[in-house]
Amino acid sequence: MAKALMVLGTSSHVGKSVLSAALCRLLFDCGYRVAPFKAQNMSNNSYVTPDGLEIARAQALQALACGLEPEAAMNPVLLKPSADQTSQVVLMGRPIGSFKAREYHGEISLRLRAAVEEAYRDLEGRFDVVVIEGAGSPAEVNLREVDLANSFALRVSRAKALLVADIDRGGALAAVVGTLELMEPNEREQVEGILINKFRGDLELLRPALDFLERRTGRPVLGVIPYLRGLALPEEDSVSLERREGLGGEGLRVTALKLPRISNHTDLEPLTWEEGVSLRYAEDPSELDEVDLLVIPGSKSTVEDLRWLRERGFEEAIKGLRGRGTFILGICGGFQMLGETIEDPHGVESPLRTERGLGLLRARTVFERSKVTRRVRARTLSLWGIEEEVEGYEVHMGRTEVEEGHRPFRLTRLGDEEVDLPEGAVSEDGLVLGTYIHGLFELDGFRKAFLREVARRRGKAFNPSGSKYRERVSRSLREIAAAVASSIDLQLLGDILGLSLENPYRSTPSSP
Incomplete structure (x- = not known):
């Protein structure tokens, strides 16, 4: 015993x-x-x-x-x-x-x-x-x-x-x-x-x-x-979220929305250990100035957080950022928000049967009664010329339909099963990206290549450090x-x- x-x-x-x-x-x-x-x-x-x-x-x-x-x-x-x-x-x-x-x-x-x-x-x-x-x-x-x-x-x-x-x-x-x-x-x-x-x-x-x-x-x-x-060490609760400064100056500025029901904010933890990257959390649109990468993280109540986002005036601010060439990444619930509609026919999450999304991705989400929880592995698919492996896990209640030709990843493994399936969504100009993969920044190769491409398009210098997140x-x-x-x-x-x-x-x- x-x-x-x-x-x-x-x-x-x-x-x-x-x-x-x-x-x-x-x-x-x-x-x-x-x-x-x-x-x-x-x-x-x-x-x-x-x-x-x-x-x-x-x-x-x-x-x-x-x-x-x-x-x-x-x-x-x-x-x-x-x-x-x-x-x-x-x-x-x-x-x-x-x-x-x-x-x-x-x-x-x-x-x-x-x-x-x-x-x-x-x-x-x-x-x-x-x-x-x-x-x-x-x-x-x-x-x-x-x-x-x-x-x-x-x-x-x-x-x-x-x-x-x-x-x-x-x-x-x-x-x-x-x-x-x-x-x-x-x-x-x-x-x-x-x-x-x-x-x-x-x-x-x-x-x-x-x-x-x-x-x-x-x-x-x-x-x-x-x-x-x-x-x-990843923080367990959102109460720990605070502004995190990197090297500042000409470094990459990453801002994530601090949603009221934010979930799995640990997805962004690896970014805080990259030299030349600063990460902060925003609760007001006035905090979205000079952003190179905007992240809409996961949410335990996607529709309610989407409505909060609108009420606070974030929708106009987000679309303004996109028009100025800012990268926008949505993970899980954030991915669902970036699409055209969110439908909840069974009342799984909200009494509202349909909610208009931000319309930045050609995607439609339908909530289902069953919950998806699985480990995944994927490879990038024609994403800015990046060819890297991605590894993580999915935790979500919805299924998202995406138009063909707008997929950033190809799943190669679901749990123990080898597969060949499309994953996520990306806009035609490559500025808006959505995915269900939590932990996608933990593998060093993809994280560094992704940040390097963001920096290149934003006209900034970014020299990835030799740090290895999981070893750290x-x-x-x-x-x-x-x-x-x-x-x-x-x-x-x-x-x-x-x-x-x-x-x-x-x-x-x-x-x-």
């Missing part, structure tokens, strides 16, 4: 996902077979497993840290918000319906407990250690009776838990004490230690506070994790694992778990 280590947080965005990935990698590098687990995740950033099932992007990253392909058991319940109080519920990789928050927490979540426990037992029987990520805070007393990700996961796994607080936001001591106070006694007993995350300062000045925490809570502070910069992600996982290993009491962690742990990165310089 596997050892279980659970990472709880005093609130959302304290760093649970990244620290869980770091601990996964650390334990993996210590020689153990490790698997990640999050009973329930709420995120519109998802990923597709090799067998075509959908899970949260965070658990896919954690699987990578463990040297594994992701699988549905690692995230049995995924909630994908489509409105303020409505989410699509994905169970073991397949959607089972969309529910209001009160309906989900009132009955649905209780019915999912058996599947969550079965998924955990599956991992428990195949690995040495399961690293469990909690959700939000375990002190949400109003949700305790229907909880899946914290109280229920603690009870099922009997895990040894660490409580994480983000000191960079302030109030970390009060958050730790308050969280422990509000936990049920049996849950509190499972918390074996405290981690202070995102610290930047003089550790000696902090020590009196750490001593206070240990006296007040009766639990050791296992370590203080430094605030780490420059990690190429892997290196970042090792770097954060090494930082955690040098910042915590590894022997104490080993004693808590009943494992022999030594720092496997002793040759790596310690983080300050």
Whole structure:
């Protein structure tokens, strides 16, 4: 039976996902077979497993840290918000319906407990250690009776838990004490230690506070994790989106629309690591000045976001950019918006049966009841003379019909099946491109060739760096694992778990 280590947080965005990935990698590098687990995740950033099932992007990253392909058991319940109080519920990789928050927490979540426990037992029987990520805070007393990700996961796994607080936001001591106070006694007993995350300062000045925490809570502070910069790790939530500056000056300026229900914004993460490329997110048309590449990303509610786009005045601004020679790329929902019409005959997403698109691509989308989730591989097809492979995955509810002769890609593989099928759409002048392929910028060859062509047509210089995105992600996982290993009491962690742990990165310089 596997050892279980659970990472709880005093609130959302304290760093649970990244620290869980770091601990996964650390334990993996210590020689153990490790698997990640999050009973329930709420995120519109998802990923597709090799067998075509959908899970949260965070658990896919954690699987990578463990040297594994992701699988549905690692995230049995995924909630994908489509409105303020409505989410699509994905169970073991397949959607089972969309529910209001009160309906989900009132009955649905209780019915999912058996599947969550079965998924955990599956991992428990195949690995040495399961690293469990909690959700939000375990002190949400109003949700305790229907909880899946914290109280229920603690009870099922009997895990040894660490409580994480983000000191960079302030109030970390009060958050730790308050969280422990509000936990049920049996849950509190499972918390074996405290981690202070995102610290930047003089550790000696902090020590009196750490001593206070240990006296007040009766639990050791296992370590203080430094605030780490420059990690190429995809962010899980859109709350993390911010303006990202590259070299500026004559560099390529990429702007993405920050849609209210944006999904899979991690598609653009590889662009942020290219020298000479700046990426920012726009919520107002006034922010679309001097754009070389405009991206309309995915959306969990395409029609509603298209209507928002129109109401904010983006439609005129986008068409103006196209007239001035700006490249426009739509991914998934963004692809659907760029077409002539979006039809929803079954009311899958909206009560509106037909919505006019932006009309920049000769394409027509029809929403269907079934959801497409699959890994794909493709090659470029007469796209500006670029001949490169593209690799990624599809997650969408619609089917898009495109006029012949306006296809940028040719699919060569769907899952394990070799195919020869057209994909995406491109305008006659090559300025507007739409595709369902998430992750298309992860392969270095296509990303660099695409940006080089954008630069050429925009009359700018662009010299691609030698960076390799997937290698950078892997290196970042090792770097954060090494930082955690040098910042915590590894022997104490080993004693808590009943494992022999030594720092496997002793040759790596310690983080300050």
